[in-house]
Amino acid sequence: MAKHRDELPSKIAIDMTPMIDVVFQLITFFMLTLKTVISEGDFDIRMPLGASAGAAPEDPIPPVRVKMTAGPSGERTSMTMNGQPVGDFDDLRRRVIDLVGTGPGSNADKTEVELDCDPALKYENVIRAVTAVSGMVQPDGTVVELIKKIKFAPPKKR
Amino acid sequence: MARKKSSGPEQTDIDMTPMIDVTFQLITFFVFTLNFSEAVTDDRIQLPMSQLAKPAEGPATNPITLQLMTNGKVIYAGEPVALQDIGGYLENEKRVMISASKEPSSATVIVRADGRSNTGDVQDLIKVCQEKGFERFVLRAEYDESR
Structure with missing residues (x-):
């Protein structure tokens, strides 16, 4: 072994160029495939065909009807819950909590919400209404779940 | 230029070690942030915000993503399709599912x-x-993280 070592040159120059080429290509690939993840979430809605004719017989509580009307540019002009006028989405949430209650003994699991919206209404209002009826975020960040069964009323003729 | 070159040393040894260190750190970062999820997103859609929109626990079963633009067109497989024409594409989806012996009702x-x-x-x-x-x-x- 010692004899071998003596024969070698004092410093071996490794050509780094190919490795750096590959490494930069890798970096470029990863940078271009980088996707910024926006946290998105889903709301389940119950829309089996044929169920729109009426509530299923196993539902003991009639559905909560939330009706929203729209102005000419799609803005929300009025909102009612079971025929009672509702001011805003926080008011809607309060009324839902009054109706079904929270914690043990809550009727939230057995209650269904039916959304009846004007066709021209901007869709973000629907999501805000769904958010209001499906739960609330407490100041400490925990979520109190309310009604999970949500469906749309049959679409109106336009 | 020619004078400068001739006056310099014959071979300049640049120490590559710090650059390679940094480069490998960058690679490690990008490898760890690599997102394998097949989530369909599109810049043409501005989703509504919600405080309760928490990410789902698991992937949806047999997902079909339909993205609705403000002009009423639906983005299906990256292409805008008129709302009245989407039925044909969904019929294809249904046929593919049935040929794979899956019920259309199991799709999300x-x-x-x-x-x-x-x-x-x-x-x-x-x-x-x-x-x-x-x-x-x-x-x-x-x-919506604002509240």
């Missing part, structure tokens, strides 16, 4: 509708899906 239709689109269009889209036998729908929203 993910509705990514723009917050400024009309509710009527969303309802029409859902109705078309229902007519093709799809029953499970989720409305997608962006998580």
